[in-house]
Amino acid sequence: MGTRRIIVVGAGYAGLLAALRARRVLHAQVTLVSDSPRFVDRIRLHEHLARGADVATPVAQWLGGSGVEHVVGRAIAVDGSSLVLHDGSTLAFDHLLLALGSEGHPAPAGTRPVSLDSRADVARALASGGRIAVVGAGTTGIEVAAELAELEGASVTLVASVLAGELSPRARAHVARYFARQGAELRLGTRVRSAAPDHLETDRGPVPFDLCLWTAGFRAARPLAGLDVELDPMGRILVGPDLRLPGRPDVQVIGDAGVPTGMATVPRPGCKSAMPLAAHAIDVLAGASGPFRWRDAMTCLSLGRRDGVIQALRADGAFGPTLTGRPAAWVKERVARYVLWSLAAERDDRFAYRWLRGPAGRPAALEAASAGVR
Ligand SMILES: Cc1cc2nc3c(=O)[nH]c(=O)nc-3n(C[C@H](O)[C@H](O)[C@H](O)COP(=O)(O)OP(=O)(O)OC[C@H]3O[C@@H](n4cnc5c(N)ncnc54)[C@H](O)[C@@H]3O)c2cc1C
Missing domain, CATH: 3.50.50.60 (FAD/NAD(P)-binding domain)
Structure with missing residues (x-):
């Protein structure tokens, strides 16, 4: 060529x-x-x-x-x-x-996006009260809130309209149980109206915070x-x-x-x-x-270090089986490793990256x- x-x-x-x-x-x-x-x-x-x-x-x-x-x-x-x-x-x-x-959608003034700098934001929040609000309960918001909820001294509130809209009811229930076990608060069915430096104004009352991470959108x-x-x-x-x-x-x-x-x-x-x-x-x-062909076979979610959800998806997009708990955390970790391994393998000419192709x-x-x- x-x-x-x-x-x-x-x-x-x-x-x-x-x-x-x-x-x-x-x-x-x-x-x-x-x-x-x-x-x-x-x-x-x-x-x-x-x-x-x-x-x-x-x-x-x-x-x-x-x-x-x-x-x-x-x-x-x-x-x-x-x-x-x-x-x-x-x-x-x-x-x-x-x-x-x-x-992500631009984080409104008073809130912070999830980025490399978030580590310093979290450290500051833990030193000044530990109240962390996470806005958005899509897969990113859930993974962020779940990881933070396991930290000593963190008190996490997840604010969103729905929890994990792209997961099956069984998977969603597992996610909700995980947060309950961690003592994290779920404020669902909630719309954020505005953000101040230390709290969110929502249609269900204020949510005070030391740090607000914005993952919605x-x-x-x-x-x-x-x-x-x-x-x-x-x-x-x-x-x-x-x-x-x-x-x-x-x-x-x-x-x-x-x-x-x-x-x-x-x-x-x-x-x-x-x-x-x-x-x-x-x-x-x-x-x-x-043409490009691709099939979304599963949604992988980590819930802290020892829990997770693997939501299989059928070819027609319907929910397949759901794996939870430690086995799900294990699978998620392997998926994340495969990503980096396949980049290195492509570089070293050991392997050509493969993926699951959907029907034409x-x-x-x-x-x-x-x-x-x-
Ligand atoms: C916390 C978190 C967890 C996630 N977990 C998962 C998951 O489990 N599974 C999954 O499928 N996805 C996940 N995602 C989403 C995933 O990270 C993104 O979909 C993925 O990074 C997209 O890859 P990309 O190469 O298209 O873009 P990016 O990874 O965003 O890379 C784009 C790069 O281009 C650079 N760039 C942009 N504009 C310019 C420019 N004008 N000039 C030069 N450089 C430029 C950027 O700086 C960046 O380095 C997660 C995201 C987050 C935030």
């Missing part, structure tokens, strides 16, 4: 996998551009903020020996066949992969200037089944930043779809035919995409 210079923007799961696979399969000149010298293992961020788990490692460590070049800089625009960085420098490409990722990263893009309601860039941007066959969007249209199953954002999207994008460049099926309407991370 004729692609010589490939640029990948964003060194999260999707960007790293795409860069390593492109180098291995296409033997092209590959440059990975990222706004940080570190790769953040985001699916363990809750372990970091509660216990200081080491989740930020040098990108160079993941690229070591692969031949992929790493440039640290923030990409701001695409100008023809050049990528423009924040310092005004440009990088020419034959093919561009955008793996810009996502963030999902927003894809802002697209680069100079590209004509259409976005879905979550801010994801719409691309074709080959993950190419309409009108720009030399640009693909992968990971949380994009969403292919015309699929039988619309991928939900999450590491579990970000990596398949990245692998498929490179397979397309290597000549693979057929009838194209689904985009509106079928369900909101929420994972």
Whole structure:
């Protein structure tokens, strides 16, 4: 194939996998551009903020020996066949992969997003009363609140409209029991009206806090200037089944930043779809035919260090069996390890990342995409 210079923007799961696979399969000149010298293992961020788990490692460590070049800089625009960085420098490409990722909805003033800095926020909160409010009870909010609820001196309140809307009633009941055992308070059916520096105003009364972590909502990263893009309601860039941007066959969007249209199953954002999207994008460049196919087989949730929920999903999207407790925590840990292992294996040419493919099926309407991370 004729692609010589490939640029990948964003060194999260999707960007790293795409860069390593492109180098291995296409033997092209590959440059990975990222706004940080570190790769953040985001699916363990809750372990970091509660216990200081080491989740930020040098990108160079993941690229070591692969031949992929790493440039640290923030990409701001695409100008023809050049990528423009924040310092005004440009990088020419034959093919561009955008793996810009996502963030939570902006945390309102007075609250904090879940990030690498959250560890310091938690330490400060524990020193000044220990009342931690977590807003949003999707999978991220639950994992964050569950991890914090196990900390000595923490008093956690989870504030949300519903608990784990994407889990079966049995799984939800298990999550509720877990929080009850930890002495955490669930304020469900609750809408946040506003946030002050020390409390939330909700339609069910105030929730005082020493720290409020905001996990409600999902927003894809802002697209680069100079590209004509259409976005879905979550801010994801719409691309074709080959993950190419309409009108720009030399640009693909992968990971949380994009969403292919015309699929039988619309991928939900999450590491579990970000990596398949990245692998498929490179397979397309290597000549693979057929649209992106993906099947959401399960939702994996850790509840602290010794508990969890694995919610199997059937091919038609219905709930399958539910695994809970220590066996679920064990499975979740293996899934998280598989993610990093497969990046290293791709780099070392030991293994090509694989995923469960769904049926080609009838194209689904985009509106079928369900909101929420994972
Ligand atoms: C606490 C927590 C737990 C989670 N657990 C799970 C889980 O169990 N399973 C699951 O499937 N998902 C989980 N997720 C979601 C998962 O982390 C994301 O879906 C995943 O990180 C998306 O991968 P990505 O490569 O698309 O983007 P990201 O990991 O967000 O990486 C994008 C990278 O691009 C960089 N970047 C962005 N814009 C630019 C630019 N203009 N120039 C240069 N660099 C740029 C960013 O700094 C970032 O490093 C969890 C998330 C959180 C917060």
